Amino acid sequence: MRILLAPDSFKEAASAEAIAQAMARGIKRGNPQAECRLMPLSDGGEGLTQALVHATAGTLHNVETVDAIGRPITAQFGFLGNNHASCILHTAVVELASASGLERVSPADRNALSASTFGTGLLIRAAIDAGADRIVLGLGGSATTDGGTGLARALGFRFLDTAGHDIPLGGGSLVDLERIDDSEVPDFVKNVPIVLACDVANPLTGPEGTAHVFAPQKGANTAQVELLDQGLANLAHAIMQYNGRDIERIPGTGAAGGTGGGMLGLFNTTVRPGIELVLDLAHGREACAWADVIITGEGSIDSQTPYGKVPNGIAKLAQSQGKPTIAIGGTVTRDPHTIEALNETGIVATFGIAPGSADLATLIANTERNVEITCAAIAGTLRVASATAVAAATSPCESA
């Protein structure tokens, strides 16, 4: 039996690569004859660089930058390698979560109003300086709601108030934005093609917008959510004044705290659902064709999973080739509507990896072990099921 192991990371617990390795150990325990292929994935959030560098045999590069609250850190970007089909361009992959991610900042240190994407701009700058002539920018898993203005500032843009002064970094001051100045942005920076790999399709503003949906997890209270939403609407207005682009309602502009919107408004960008882009670059179609069954997973299989998350993306691709997908998660919903929605995309069964009641810290610490045990059980079940199917197919027909 051929099993494709194609998980996302389990947030705050283990990388996609580590989960795929743990899955493979479990499968070998449950069915030593099974063949496994590992394809760690990402939806554009954390793990994108690793996933694409792994899939294309690319290279990783360390850069000194800052996190969302301005503390010095080392983050990484990657160059895609030779397994990447369109090699004429030297493509760098930059993951916003690597520098400006939520996982970089402990809950006590989160500051929804002043958190900024400046550090991601420094990463992009380093990639361009190292020779990138195309960028894949992963948007998701951010600690920020600044509409990408910090990132744009690191690349030369200025965001000015009515008195002509630079507004402070962070989404909390976007309400004071009056005018955008690009006189210090080099042309090659303005023109470099950037593909945005978005983890969500939310718009920039409004009830479905990035502030209302995602800022609370970044530490924003109700009044701050409103302020951030107004600030992003003001940013959309300022972009319209600056170059006539109307970005506010475009799906994906809400990704990574509105960085999708800022990038689409100010740079030479195109938007793609992150998982689709990753599956293309990782040759997901061929991998599904090879496999008999796919096992995927993410930290929480919940009501968001059917909307562009990794398990949903790989299951749809597998389903288009008649292959079943099994999903595992740190937690798994029992909501019948969500389960139905998952089934429709080709996820035939879901398994929670938690062994029973345990505190969150213990569950997180034991994630890889629990993934391994769960996958051993799945492999054993698949082995029995396939042996039973073979026996049924080869047993003589009973006559009535």
Ligand SMILES: O=C(O)[C@H](O)CO
């Ligand atoms: O970073 C965020 O705001 C969420 O992951 C949605 O992109």
